[in-house]
Amino acid sequence: MAQQQIELKRGLNGVYFDTTESSDVMPEGRLIYRGYDIHDLASKSTFEEVVYLMMHGALPTRWQLADFDAALKAARKLPPEVIDIIVKVKGAHPMDVLRTAISALSAFDGETETMGKDANIRKGIRLTAQTASIVAAHHRIRQGKPMLEPDPSLSHAGNFLYMLLGEKPDKDTAELMDRDFIVHLDHSSNASSFAARVTASTLADLHGCVVSGIATLKGPLHGGAAEGVMKMALEIGDVSNVESYLAKKHANRERIMGFGHRVYKAEDPRARHLRDGSALLAQKKGQPKWFQILSKVEEQMRPYAQRGICVNVDFWAGSVYYLLGIPEDLFIPIFAVARVPGYVVQVIEQQGRNVLIRPLVQYVGPHDQQYVPIDQRG
Numbered sequence: 001m002a003q004q005q006i007e008l009k010r011g012l013n014g015v016y017f018d019t020t021e022s023s024d025v026m027p028e029g030r031l032i033y034r035g036y037d038i039h040d041l042a043s044k045s046t047f048e049e050v051v052y053l054m055m056h057g058a059l060p061t062r063w064q065l066a067d068f069d070a071a072l073k074a075a076r077k078l079p080p081e082v083i084d085i086i087v088k089v090k091g092a093h094p095m096d097v098l099r100t101a102i103s104a105l106s107a108f109d110g111e112t113e114t115m116g117k118d119a120n121i122r123k124g125i126r127l128t129a130q131t132a133s134i135v136a137a138h139h140r141i142r143q144g145k146p147m148l149e150p151d152p153s154l155s156h157a158g159n160f161l162y163m164l165l166g167e168k169p170d171k172d173t174a175e176l177m178d179r180d181f182i183v184h185l186d187h188s189s190n191a192s193s194f195a196a197r198v199t200a201s202t203l204a205d206l207h208g209c210v211v212s213g214i215a216t217l218k219g220p221l222h223g224g225a226a227e228g229v230m231k232m233a234l235e236i237g238d239v240s241n242v243e244s245y246l247a248k249k250h251a252n253r254e255r256i257m258g259f260g261h262r263v264y265k266a267e268d269p270r271a272r273h274l275r276d277g278s279a280l281l282a283q284k285k286g287q288p289k290w291f292q293i294l295s296k297v298e299e300q301m302r303p304y305a306q307r308g309i310c311v312n313v314d315f316w317a318g319s320v321y322y323l324l325g326i327p328e329d330l331f332i333p334i335f336a337v338a339r340v341p342g343y344v345v346q347v348i349e350q351q352g353r354n355v356l357i358r359p360l361v362q363y364v365g366p367h368d369q370q371y372v373p374i375d376q377r378g
């Protein structure tokens, strides 16, 4: 049979599959959430307020925000059964532990099977709080340290750092983590949000959709670049080695981690907030070395901007986490802590006017194979 002429879009590159009102990623280096510029939100808002904005579609009043914040705080404690599961799987990669624990939470959420926007917002609030608690609890458990009770006087970001590292962060550090969460919250049709939407399109429950998103985020082509950047900085070791390191990479046609983006062809607008944070932390911790190395890499890579290869969010995120004393295998889970409410928003949007996402793939294998019984095969 003659092969049908089909125009393939491998990787769905350049394909629009629906419309969205949640976020827009623009090639010229602009990002908006529900119409608000990321720079305004990162510098003037809080993670709690932005999660409200994303879930409800409008900024909250003072009272709405207070209720929302109270609901987030009320959900910080994990069911003891889920803690038992985390203890049992504590040796796995933190992303695998997170995926497993979120899946387990579905057994203890009274509304797992309740569908609709309102239930999804209630579950989404709980999942947002619980994701942070799982990442922190697992890190404490695997180190043999006691888990910490959530502190209701702290913001979502501040409480996460406290439960993870065992020390209450100062105002600047809590605000930096808050900004990091804001800029990572949503990013249009990225691979993991798309995975969450595909699951949502079958009318599966929210916990299942979030598990799909988290499983997809783990891959090094998606969530893993921040770790790669910090590995590069450690390999370079000293600012005087930057030029020779990059020359070798370019000669071998290797990619420089933290540069380039499928959509942005100018600087990723999220990068500047983490660059500022990295500079602040470097000064505060008396460890200017990593900031100096990365600044020099950024400077040396400037000519690549002409080809649309510019700095992306991951370039500075890794150094921020590193300077906070967070181990490299938690870089992707931290991304997940910020992105889970993004999955919730996209699932609500998908199910609000659902259509099953079921694309076609062109079959190119044989058509007329004859079945041979097993005892007659050579």
Ligand SMILES: CC(C)(COP(=O)(O)OP(=O)(O)OC[C@H]1O[C@@H](n2cnc3c(N)ncnc32)[C@H](O)[C@@H]1OP(=O)(O)O)[C@@H](O)C(=O)NCCC(=O)NCCS
Pocket (backbone or CB within 6 Å): 221, 225, 254, 255, 256, 257, 258, 259, 260, 261, 262, 263, 309, 312, 313, 314
């Ligand atoms: C993110 C990324 C996968 C986007 O890739 P893409 O839009 O599909 O672009 P391509 O992979 O087709 O690359 C286009 C060209 O730019 C070059 N390029 C892209 N990113 C590069 C980088 N980080 N360093 C050096 N060259 C790069 C490619 O080598 C290719 O060059 P060629 O045309 O001479 O072969 C890619 O830029 C990358 O691998 N970056 C490093 C990893 C990273 O930081 N990921 C986090 C993204 S937020």
